[in-house]
Amino acid sequence: MADEDKSEKTEQPTERKLRQAREKGDVAKSQEIPGWFILAAGLGIIAVVSPGLSRGMAESLSLFFANAHQLSLQPGEAIDLATATAMRIGLVVGLAFLALIVAAILGNVVQQGLLFTPSKLEPKLSKLNPVDGVKRLFGPQGWMNFLKGIGKMALVSIAIGVVLWPKRDELAVLPMMELPAVLGLLRVDAMLLMLAALIVYSLIAAADFFFQRHEFIERNKMSRKEIRDELKDTEGDPMVRAKLRQIRQERAQRRMMAKVPEAAVVITNPTHYAVALEYEQGRTPAPICIAKGVDAVALRIRELAEEHGIPIVEDPPLARALHATADLDVPIPVDHYKAVAKVIGYVLSVAKGRARGRK
Structure with missing residues (x-):
């Protein structure tokens, strides 16, 4: 049994294993x-x-x-x-x-x-055994x-x-x-x-x-099981970590969706991608990405935009590019300023035309 255990210890010791060995004087x-x-x-x-x-x-x-x-x-x-x-x-x-x-x-x-x-100084009767x-x-x-x-x-x-x-x-x-x-x-x-x-x-x-x-x-070599057990001790059970990651993602998604009604425009693929941009003349120096997503998330962004009367513009290349490069809650990359400016300009002109029509 000891030989089998030794044969299983094929992995290099981790830093935690070496630190524990040092604490024991090894x-x-x-x-x-x-x-x-x-x-x-x-x-x-x-x-x-x-x-x-x-x-x-x-x-x-x-x-x-x-x-x-x-x-x-x-x-x-x-x-x-x-x-x-x-x-x-x-x-x-x-x-x-x-x-x-x-x-x-x-x-x-x-x-x-x-x-x-100090453990090395503790008296041990086993050391007195002549055998x-x-x-x-x-x-x-x-x-x-x-x-x-x-x-x-x-x-x-x-x-x-x-x-x-x-x-x-x-x-x-x-x-x-x-x-x-x-x-x-x-x-x-x-x-x-x-x-x-x-x-x-x-x-x-x-x-x-x-x-x-x-x-x-x-x-101090370790078996694969010992490494997995150590990983559980230090970082928690993988299933628990996955659940916590899911909870964090859901909370982040809810916060993101809550900002969609503040968007100036939503640019879509039209079905697979959706990017919500916030822009207000005089207040924001550049358009800010406040929400983005694909498939089900993109569909929910479009639904919220329709509920709150946010203009939706279909521009597949721009939607894909913004989704890939724009970070949440920061201005969009400079490379997309010109294309986004055209979209926002179009949205503003449509809004002005509607305002004149109502008068």
Whole structure:
């Protein structure tokens, strides 16, 4: 059943699905990225801090060894000396350790941003089950992590070996060198080693990041049913949406029909199209389309026009053109001004003729 469910999840996850996964703490995260940042921070510390640090340590140790016979071994003085030395070393180590912590945090932030999921901190008895623990360690994922770790260590070791092998003769004479020279040489060699490891680790981190991203997408893929259900949750049932759309259209149509008695003329096809135009000299700068429709709607527009004595002019090309290009409650397109002006002019002339006839 699980295999069938997995085979059905063929669709890419939606934004809502990914957002819900993030809220649960499920994100595409590579553990190698923080490791890369820590390694880069270590290289930076050695490059920036170690010159002054190595000189200071060389001077201190030189004085210490040169004057070892003058050092007092009285309990109080020995403790003071040890405390001062420990504080000096602790300050340097503490700052370096703080920089590595910041680098590790930054390595996580650049991948997923700031993320806090209290649910991940909740104690779960299932995590204490030794059977489940053994399955995690010796299951497919556990073996994959084990082989990945072995491969990573092998590649980094090869890179370090490539750097160290040409320097094997230099390392052999270290015991015969002065302390400042030893510290300086170790600093350079350490930088070369970390740089080689960083280059290899960059490839490892990039590959693992894309792999974790792929696994994250695969893990959150959805079935077609899940996408339909999500669509119902976010946008409502399709039948309900269709009903609401129908209600809105009916209301808009009623508002449109209520304006037909205000029209100056209705231009028809004569049976399939009808467009009602409002125009009053001195009040409207151009004719305004206040109603339009086809078939049943066009018939209703013509009926309302006849009921209220609105002139109806049959002009099929103009009726079709206005229906296709004119928007409701705005002036008609400029391209139709001339044709509509002729129609309105004709209507006004007929109205004036009738007025003179009544007199």
